[in-house]
Amino acid sequence: MFIHRNIANLVCSTDLNVMSVINYAVRHLHVKHIIVCGHYGCGGVKAAMTPKDMGLLNPWLRNIRDVYRLHEAELDGVDGDAKYDKLVEFNVLEQARNIIKTAAVQQSYAKYGYPIVHGWVFGFSDGLLKDLEIDFEGQLKAIQKIYNLTTDALEGS
Ligand SMILES: [Zn+2]
Numbered sequence: 001m002f003i004h005r006n007i008a009n010l011v012c013s014t015d016l017n018v019m020s021v022i023n024y025a026v027r028h029l030h031v032k033h034i035i036v037c038g039h040y041g042c043g044g045v046k047a048a049m050t051p052k053d054m055g056l057l058n059p060w061l062r063n064i065r066d067v068y069r070l071h072e073a074e075l076d077g078v079d080g081d082a083k084y085d086k087l088v089e090f091n092v093l094e095q096a097r098n099i100i101k102t103a104a105v106q107q108s109y110a111k112y113g114y115p116i117v118h119g120w121v122f123g124f125s126d127g128l129l130k131d132l133e134i135d136f137e138g139q140l141k142a143i144q145k146i147y148n149l150t151t152d153a154l155e156g157s
Pocket residue numbers: 007008009039041042043044045
């Protein structure tokens with residue numbers, strides 16, 4: 001296993017660290033599966049749910065606040081722990097989408113049929129791992145409508 005960890009399991013396209021890990025794992029190690037594994041009770045997600053100046057953490061938490069904004073109507077309809085758990089799950093799904101948006105994943109999948117991207121959430125309280133059952137093919141297709149990086153950049157120009 002090749003593992004990368006950060007606060008609230010974020011995959012940001014401008015984060016050279018996580019992007020290097022994904023590129024190395026996909027293009028050189030030829031990994032068959034990529035798993036974004038979040039966890040319930042995540043402190044990073046909790047902090048993002050609190051409208052407060054967190055100093056240097058602001059730009060990092062902003063990514064999670066953006067996930068909240070994407071699902072605002074649904075999240076505003078639930079309270080307390082249910083809302084918190086739901087945002088943890090939405091965040092994992094969004095970060096999985098961010099991985100699918102990369103050229104490395106799209107090009108490798110077009111050529112070899114892997115990697116497949118998965119979204120999991122671990123529960124420290126019950127020890128269970130929840131598979132969010134991402135429809136990888138469906139997500140890839142939806143994402144490639146706008147973010148398709150499998151065609152040559154100069155094609156047709
Ligand atoms: Zn966490």
